Amino acid sequence: MNVLTLFARNLLRGPVTDPYPFGPTVTQKRFRGRIEFDAASCEGCKLCERVCPSGAIKFSKDPNGLAFDCWHATCVFCGTCAFYCPTGSIRQTNDWSLAHVAADKYRMVEHGLIPNQTCVECGATTLDTAPMQSGVKPPLTAEDVATLRPLCPKCRAKFMKNRKAKK
Amino acid sequence: MTRLPKDLEARLSAVAPSGIAWQAATDANGVTTAWAELADRNDLVPVATLLKELGARLSMTTASQPPAPPEEDEEEEEETEDGAEPAEKPEKPVPTSFGGTPLDGTAYHLAYHFDLDGDTLTVVAWVPQGGDIASLTPLYRTADWGEREMMELYAVVVRDHPDPRRLFIDPAIEPAVFERLIPYSTLVNAASTKGLWDKIAKVRKEVAP
Numbered sequence: 001m002n003v004l005t006l007f008a009r010n011l012l013r014g015p016v017t018d019p020y021p022f023g024p025t026v027t028q029k030r031f032r033g034r035i036e037f038d039a040a041s042c043e044g045c046k047l048c049e050r051v052c053p054s055g056a057i058k059f060s061k062d063p064n065g066l067a068f069d070c071w072h073a074t075c076v077f078c079g080t081c082a083f084y085c086p087t088g089s090i091r092q093t094n095d096w097s098l099a100h101v102a103a104d105k106y107r108m109v110e111h112g113l114i115p116n117q118t119c120v121e122c123g124a125t126t127l128d129t130a131p132m133q134s135g136v137k138p139p140l141t142a143e144d145v146a147t148l149r150p151l152c153p154k155c156r157a158k159f160m161k162n163r164k165a166k167k
Numbered sequence: 168m169t170r171l172p173k174d175l176e177a178r179l180s181a182v183a184p185s186g187i188a189w190q191a192a193t194d195a196n197g198v199t200t201a202w203a204e205l206a207d208r209n210d211l212v213p214v215a216t217l218l219k220e221l222g223a224r225l226s227m228t229t230a231s232q233p234p235a236p237p238e239e240d241e242e243e244e245e246e247t248e249d250g251a252e253p254a255e256k257p258e259k260p261v262p263t264s265f266g267g268t269p270l271d272g273t274a275y276h277l278a279y280h281f282d283l284d285g286d287t288l289t290v291v292a293w294v295p296q297g298g299d300i301a302s303l304t305p306l307y308r309t310a311d312w313g314e315r316e317m318m319e320l321y322a323v324v325v326r327d328h329p330d331p332r333r334l335f336i337d338p339a340i341e342p343a344v345f346e347r348l349i350p351y352s353t354l355v356n357a358a359s360t361k362g363l364w365d366k367i368a369k370v371r372k373e374v375a376p
Contacts, residue, residue: 106367
C-alpha cells in the first residue's frame, strides 16, 4: 500500500490505542484476573489451598469461623483453584487493575469468612459450610441441602446414612 | 480413533502375568493417552520388549517419590470431639498401590512414557524402598540418561545398566539427594511463609478491628 494512502487513512481514523487510564478501555469477559471468593457456597474442602502452586491461598482458624485469604500479590492467575473448586465458590474475575503502592501490599487480599453456627440437631459449634454435593447419589435436592446446612458434620453424616437407607 | 493396537491391553496382560491396571482416554482430536500400572515391577522388561516389537519409542522416564496419602477427616474429628470421649481409632492399614507396594511415602513411582505412532502409553512400576528395577537401556537407548538420573536422585537400584555412571551430580556426593536435601523449588518458595500470613492478618485487624 502506498505510504501516502496509509498516512491519509491514519489521519482520518485517529489513534487505535485506548486512552486508558484517562478514558475507558476494554477487557475480555473471559480474562483471568483477580480471584473472588464466595464464602456462602464454599464447602470448606480446602482443595484450592492444596492445589495453589504459588501458595497464595490460606485457610486459618478464626474465633468466628474459618477464614479464607488469597493474597493477590502472590497469585499467578493460573486458575487452578477455580478449576478444582467443586462448588465454583472461587472464581477469576476480569479485573486486572491490581496496581498499588508498596505500603498497601498486605491489604491486597481477598478475605472471606465461613462463620460458625450451632448445629440444630446436637447443639455443637460447627462451620456453616455448604453441604458436599459431588458424588452424592441420588443428587441432593434443594430440601436436602436446606436440611443439611444447619447441621454439624456428624449429624450430616447421620442424615446421609438415613437417606441412603430410605432409598 | 486410536492408533494403539485394539488388543494392546490383552497383549500386555499376556506378557505381565501379575496383572496390569489399564486406563485409556481419547480426546476430541483422536489422541489416546493410556496408562498401564504394573502389579509386579519384574514384568517391566517383558512389557517393554512387547512394546519394542510394536514399534514403540521411549520418550522419557520419570521417577518420583509421592508422599503418603493424607489421612482423611483428621481435623474434623478433633473439632467434633471436644469434651466428648474420643472415639476408638482402629489401626489404619497402610494404603497400597495396585500391585501391593505400600504407599507410605518411601516407595518410588517410576513412569516410562512410550510413544506408539503418536499416542502415549505410560507404563508405571512401583519400587518399594530398598527395591530394584531392571534396566531398559539394552532395549531402548533413550532410557540411559533417565535411569542414571533416577539412580542419583533417589535410592533406586537399576539392575544391569550397561553404564551406571553419575549423570549430573559429582561422584563425591552421596546418592539419593532428593531424599536427603531440600529441593531448590521448595527452598525458594518463600512467598507464603507463616510470617507473611501473620503480617496480612495484622494489617486486616488494623483496618477492621
